[in-house]
Amino acid sequence: MKVAVVGGGILGVAVARELMSKHDAATVTVFEKESDLATHQTGHNSGVVHAGVYYQPGSLKARLCVAGARMLRELCAQRDIPYDECGKLIVATGERQRQPLRDIFDRGHDNGVPGLVWLEGADITSIEPHATGVAAIHSARTAIVDYARVTRELGRDVAELGGVIHLGAEVTSLASRGTQVVVGAGDRSDSFDLVVACAGLHADRVARLAGDDPDPTIIPFRGEYHVLKEASRSLVRGMIYPVPDPRYPFLGVHLTRHIDGSVSIGPNAVLALAREGYRWRDLSRRDAWEIVRSPGFLQMAKTHWRTGATEAYGSVSKRRFVAAARRYVPELKVSDVSSRTSGVRAQAVDRRGELIDDFRITRAGRVVSVRNAPSPAATSSLAIAESIVSMIDDDLRVTPR
Numbered sequence: 018m019k020v021a022v023v024g025g026g027i028l029g030v031a032v033a034r035e036l037m038s039k040h041d042a043a044t045v046t047v048f049e050k051e052s053d054l055a056t057h058q059t060g061h062n063s064g065v066v067h068a069g070v071y072y073q074p075g076s077l078k079a080r081l082c083v084a085g086a087r088m089l090r091e092l093c094a095q096r097d098i099p100y101d102e103c104g105k106l107i108v109a110t111g112e113r114q115r116q117p118l119r120d121i122f123d124r125g126h127d128n129g130v131p132g133l134v135w136l137e138g139a140d141i142t143s144i145e146p147h148a149t150g151v152a153a154i155h156s157a158r159t160a161i162v163d164y165a166r167v168t169r170e171l172g173r174d175v176a177e178l179g180g181v182i183h184l185g186a187e188v189t190s191l192a193s194r195g196t197q198v199v200v201g202a203g204d205r206s207d208s209f210d211l212v213v214a215c216a217g218l219h220a221d222r223v224a225r226l227a228g229d230d231p232d233p234t235i236i237p238f239r240g241e242y243h244v245l246k247e248a249s250r251s252l253v254r255g256m257i258y259p260v261p262d263p264r265y266p267f268l269g270v271h272l273t274r275h276i277d278g279s280v281s282i283g284p285n286a287v288l289a290l291a292r293e294g295y296r297w298r299d300l301s302r303r304d305a306w307e308i309v310r311s312p313g314f315l316q317m318a319k320t321h322w323r324t325g326a327t328e329a330y331g332s333v334s335k336r337r338f339v340a341a342a343r344r345y346v347p348e349l350k351v352s353d354v355s356s357r358t359s360g361v362r363a364q365a366v367d368r369r370g371e372l373i374d375d376f377r378i379t380r381a382g383r384v385v386s387v388r389n390a391p392s393p394a395a396t397s398s399l400a401i402a403e404s405i406v407s408m409i410d411d412d413l414r415v416t417p418r
């Protein structure tokens with residue numbers, strides 16, 4: 018049984034590893050268009066291993082985040098990959114946020130998140146000495162990791178198990194031929210029994226190659242960060258988050274410690290004019306045209322233009338950006354931040370202009386496509402891989418190892 022995986026981000030490589038380790042007779046080939054693994058979302062994220070507090074009970078996010086965090090923790094312990102449970106606070110800065118914070122706390126319990134503690138305002142400084150608020154949730158098990166490092170480690174397993182990883186191999190066609198799918202990548206063309214597409218920012222395009230539903234489309238949202246100067250890192254011990262706006266699948270500008278010791282403020286969420294547009298000046302005419310033409314874009318723009326404009330203004334004003342974090346760490350000053358960095362989120366938007374919240378996986382013939390895998394998909398990656406492989410178990414029709 019030959020399986021092709023499109024995409025060498027954490028999901029594609031985790032799926033390849035899961036296939037190779039569970040199914041003796043499967044041979045797996047990963048196609049990655051860049052010259053290295055983890056070049057896009059996986060290598061440009063906050064590096065947080067989410068505990069699973071926010072997500073709708075019963076959703077894929079809730080189930081796979083809690084399971085995925087546990088699996089990732091075990092993998093990192095086995096492989097000596099740095100993994101730091103530095104913990105996270107979600108802070109209500111005013112009385113109006115108390116009930117939404119309580120709702121998140123209850124959700125966390127419903128989702129089976131371990132180690133959650135409710136704190137009243139006076140107790141916040143026992144966890145984060147420079148933070149302030151009327152109440153907070155402390156999630157002691159929220160951790161940090163380097164997802165690019167994890168992906169490279171998974172890639173090594175794929176190679177050791179006999180899988181092949183083609184770098185610099187962009188998949189440009191998926192043609193169905195009876196029970197086979199012919200995968201075209203540059204001058205390479207080969208037949209496979211099954212294809213799993215984990216193409217991130219290009220998820221809709223690759224799914225369309227296989228004749229899958231064009232809806233939903235991917236809208237790229239850049240997340241920008243400022244990095245704290247080394248002397249200011251002590252303002253934050255772990256992670257400090259605001260209470261998120263329930264209308265959006267983004268968590269709000271937060272302070273995050275990273276595994277290399279650096280601390281960032283971010284990310285915001287600004288519409289990007291290129292799918293891999295890491296800077297304001299990055300514009301792809303094809304990408305921008307596709308965004309504007311996509312069925313849900315105008316409706317989304319109509320509903321969210323005010324937030325979009327605020328985010329765009331905050332993005333160009335360092336002062337506004339820092340002011341967002343100062344609500345819960347008042348000592349923070351513009352002079353505490355130095356460099357900038359960014360990532361681009363692949364957010365699926367449906368034809369009604371709704372930002373799809375949950376993970377979405379579709380199938381067209383012998384091609385399975387991950388259509389929406391925003392945060393916490395890096396946290397959930399090992400569990401998502403397990404779930405995709407069990408979806409195609411019948412097709413593999415081989416004895417599990």
Ligand SMILES: Cc1cc2nc3c(=O)[nH]c(=O)nc-3n(C[C@H](O)[C@H](O)[C@H](O)COP(=O)(O)OP(=O)(O)OC[C@H]3O[C@@H](n4cnc5c(N)ncnc54)[C@H](O)[C@@H]3O)c2cc1C
Nearest residue numbers: 024026027028050058059062063065188217240360394396
């Ligand atoms: C700013 C930001 C912050 C985030 N923070 C967190 C966090 O703290 N915790 C968390 O759990 N999640 C976080 N996420 C989400 C997380 O990074 C993603 O959910 C996860 O990395 C998705 O992995 P992926 O493999 O699907 O996508 P990607 O990492 O984007 O990989 C997709 C790969 O497919 C390749 N590809 C695309 N098209 C083709 C083609 N035609 N042929 C061959 N290759 C192709 C791309 O080059 C790419 O390497 C964040 C994301 C962003 C952007």
